[in-house]
Each structure stands twice: as structure tokens, then as C-alpha cells.
Amino acid sequence: MKNFVATLTLLITCITAVTSQSCEELLNAVKNNNKVKVENILKNIHPNCIHDNILQPRSPLGMASSNGNLTIGKALLNAGANVSFRHHNDASALMIAAQNGHYEFSKLLIDQGAYINTKISRDGTPLMSAIKGKNIDLIRLLLRLGANTNVSLAGDGNALILAAQSDNLEILELLVSYAADVDTRTIGDGTALIQASKRGNIVIVKALIKLGADVNKKSHGDGNPLIAASKSNHLEIVKFLVDSGANINVHVLGDETPLIGAAWNGNLSIVKYLIDNGADINMSVRDNYSILSEKRNALKMAKRGNHKEVITYLISKGAN
Template structure:
């Protein structure tokens, strides 16, 4: 967290807030020469600095001295946003006791709940939800708290949000669903939870499904979870199959998982290429040919 200080005394106040030096902070505030709402040219306040760094007593002192809890800096961030971002649940609770709002947004649409979900701070998420945070809020690009939690593989937060009514298939503006994002990031446990709560196993982005992306990247734990829910193994909107993706990815374990699920080695992609046409790996070619032999026999 960066900030520009305007005066030597304000500088000392920011330093005290950042370091958690309560005695110095009290001395400066009680002198009457440093305002509780002193801020830098970006609008960063001492309360934001103390909240970001998790200094409970400094936060309380600033509030008692009249600091504006809901003041927004240039980016739109508040003290609650920063405390939530850093996972300081005790500070978050304190801010709520004195009237912090969950509705204030940053320029990109971020809120305390979106940022806490993004970083996987489950205790903070719990406090926010109990204090009225909206589980359906979205960033400017359409990402929900659930999407952000799925992206980071934060399973506990995913469960909390789903239990609070988050929509499991709510996609970002570009069509990316939470399951697709969790799959491509390799978060197998997150994928499992989302599937069990009704995520669309075949939801696609630009024609590729979660299985396709996981197969391409060799995320075998994800592939295994997805295969339990019988996803499409045939030709996708992108003109290819998950088996083609696995072969291109070069992970033989992924290829074997798909073959065990009866992926078709004889199904060509949009360029009339079979999976075997896309690799020079002798190991992968052997298992593909063996599958053909077994099928024909």
C-alpha cells in the first residue's frame, strides 16, 4: 500500500498507523495538529493504513477521534476494503460496529466481499455476509465473489457463498463460468464442490469446456472430477475434442483418463485431424493405437 504524505506531522501519523504505534498516534491526534482524517494526495487516510495493517487499537483510536469510516480514496477503496483484503477479521468487525458500509465500490466495481473472496479470507467473508454484504454483487467485468473464490481455489469460501445463495453458474461478462475458471486453474477440490452444487459441466467459453481446458493443461485431478459427471467427450464448438486437447498437452495420464472414459480416438477435429495426428510422442501414440486395437477386437 503506497501513499504520499503531505506534512511532517501527517507523515508521523501515517507512520504510527502503519507500524501500530498507538502511543505516538494518540500523542499526535491529541495535540490537535494532526487531524483524524488526514490524508495524502490519493485520498489515503490514516484509518485505511491502520486497517490495512491490522492494527486494531490504532483503528479504534482513529474512529474514536472522529475518523470517517466510509471515506473513499481515489480508487474507491475504504478502510473496510483494505481490512477485508488483508484478512483482518477483528478490524472488520470493529469497523462494522461503528457503521462501515458494505456497499461502497472501487473503480473496478470491487467491494469488501469481492476482495475477501478473491484472497480466500473465509472468516472475513463470514463477518461480511452476516453484516449484509450482497453475495450477488459483481465487478465491472461481471465477476462475482463466487467466481473470484473459484479462480483462487478457495474451497471454504466457495461453500460459504453457495450456502448464502450465490449462483453457481453465474458467468463473467465474457462468458467464463466459475467451474471453467477453477478447472483451467487446476483447482480440483473447487471443481468438485461446484459440480456437486449443480455447476454446468459443459458450460463453455469460446467453444472450449472445463474438461477441454483441464485436459489441455494436464490438470488430472480436475479431469477425474469432471469425468464423474459425464461431460461431453465429442466435438465441441471450438472444433476439437478433449482428447485432442490432452494429446496436444502431452500428458499421457490425461490421455489415459479420457480413453478410460471412452473418448473416441477416431473422431477428427474440424481440420480432419485425429488425436494421433497431433503428437510425436511414442508413448501417447502407443496408448492411442492400443485403444483402437482393443476397440476393433
């Protein structure tokens, strides 16, 4: 019995080693766009295999999607590759192709049944991947086929947030034309307007507000547009937001006020503008959700950041 178990164990080990080696060889052949070698290896191994190593993606179809090689992609699919097969830490083949901007390869996968609304934590959706890839034709294709514009994933944002982060007005307006909600919030990213305000893109900020974005929309942990712009030293955006109705003394739990944020980051021009436009110079807020958390105001945080010009100015205006 012991000999049988030992023999069986050895056999399984050998089979696993051969399979792993063959899958690694297949991945390398796909990576190197070696069609002849891919076809030869496919005679001995099924394409739905995984090689869990430093190679990423870790499946043959995923690797082909990264390269965008249609000929190899078709060879894998003809050999039985499943468009949904992936390593658990990889994105889907469609996401990989979309993020790399491969329109034809993405279309091939869709024609073979790839699901366009797949959601994967840390990877998002195919539409979100296409926005990262900045292929407007692929984005249009996904939208025409029914891609959901309002999927939000914590840590990944949503389609509109990614468009704002990419500074691409055409993509932004296209998403809104397909019913993307301009005020959708995502934990860890806030809203599209918060992201645009943080990045300092006045064109995107103006477009979002024109499209109906709420200038006072809060997102716990992410502040709001005016707080984001004030902390990031974007004076033009601060002025535009205030002119558009932003609350100058807003406080969001887990964040500061615009003035405190500007003072802490040493943004003197914004500190002056906010005070000139009615910011409460001595307003104190807690830095967290607990009643025991630290109370902060503009002068205290300017001192913490050792911003001497800001400190002098605040004191001259009556800060204490």
C-alpha cells in the same frame, strides 16, 4: 498584481507541502503502530488525507485497516476519519481489513457505517476480500448482514470463484447456503467449476457438481470445465467430468476442444482417455471468433508443441 499571484502561488505550494508531509508522517506513524505519534499528528491534520507515494494504502484509515490496530483505528475515527474515504487506486478500508483477516477491525468499520456491498474494479467487494483473507467468521458476519454473494466483476471474478480458487470447501458451501449461483460466469475467470477444474482440486469439483454446477457450462475465452482440466493435465478430474455428463467433443469459441487442448499441452494420458471415450480425433476448430482465424486439430497442435509421444499416438489412431 504579479507580486500577488506569485505570493499566492508560493503560499499554496507551502501549504500543500506541509499537508503532504504531515500526511506522510501520519501514514508512517500508523504503519509503525505508534499511537502516541498518531494522536499528536492528528492535532494538526485531518485524518482524511492522502499521501500519494509508494506507501500503500495511501490513507491513514486504509493503513490502519491493513495493520488491524484497533486502538489507532478508533483514534482516527474519533478524529473524524470517514470510513468511505480512500485514494482512487486503493480498496476501501473495509476491503483492506477483510483481506488481511482482521475481524474486529472490520466489525469496527461496519459499526461506523462502512458499506458492505461496495464494488471497486480490481479490488472486488468486501465479501470477496474476506474470502481472500480466509477468515470464516468475518465471511459469516458479512453474509448475515446481507453481503451480495453474486456480484461479478470482470477480472476480479466473484465470491464463489474465489472460494474455488482458495480450495476452501467450507467457504464454498457457506456461500451456496446464502444463495450464491454455482453457475455465475465472469469474464476472464469463467465459472467456479472451470476454476476448480483448472486448479485440479477434485474435492471442490465434486462438491460444485453435487451442489448443482453445470458440467457443460461454457464461458467464451475461458473454455469449460472439461477443456480446463484437459489442458491442465488433471486426469482424475477429466474422468469425473466425463462420468458426470461432460460433452467430450465440446468446442467453445475462442478456445479448443478437450482433445486439442490436451494434445497441445502434451498430456498423453488425457489424450488416450479422451480418444478411448469417443473424442473425435480429427475434429478441427478455429482458434478465434473470425472465419479467417487458424483451423486447428489435435495432431497439428501436438506437432506445434513438439510432443513426440502424443504425435506418434495420434497417428497410430488415424489422425491426419
